[in-house]
Amino acid sequence: MSVSLLERLKVALADHYEIERELGTGGMGTVFLARDVTLERSVAIKMLRPELATAVAAERFVREARILAKLSHPNVVPIHDAGEVDGLFYYVMDCIQGETLDERLERGPLQEDDVVRLGRDLLAALEAAHGTGVIQPEGTDHARSAARHARLHGAGTDRRTGHATHGPLRSGHGAVRGGYREALVRAEANR
DSSP states (O other): OOOOHHHHHHHHTTTTEEEEEEEEEOSSEEEEEEEETTTTEEEEEEEEOGGGOOHHHHHHHHHHHHHHHHOOOTTBOOEEEEEEETTEEEEEEEOOOSEEHHHHHHTOOOOHHHHHHHHHHHHHHHHHHHHTTOOOOSSGGGEEEETTEEEEOOOOBOTTTOSBOOOOOEETTEEOOSOHHHHHHHHHHTO
């Protein structure tokens, strides 16, 4: 009988974290809710899916953790630890309570004030990330709205080059031209 990924991670990180349950799986990784036993607090642990753990994917995953760890912004989820144990690559970040933007949108459209507030938060985070030469989040699953503000978690890298991606913010209506501040000014002007 094969050991589940959850069980493998529990054993691999038992000295530092109590893994509670899986929170979700994305294109590259799986995120688990855990408890930091030393600091006695909840954390989220993102783990590179083992079936994707090639040398290139592992390098991209570690690069993502390093990029995020360098960012210090109230709208970017901080990274606290990263490593590899028994072939499992992982990084540890704050556990943010709240629904993803996708989950929120499933309940219906946002009110105009909420769109502007969330847009302001996410644009500020993206501007901070781009200021360090980073990022295009891979989708709205990288945003959580909690306590009436949004925070980004996860950074994308170009799958062809392995470098942090650059590019315009995309929306259902196409690319936002200009900088993030300009996009926010236009959004507020159109209210």
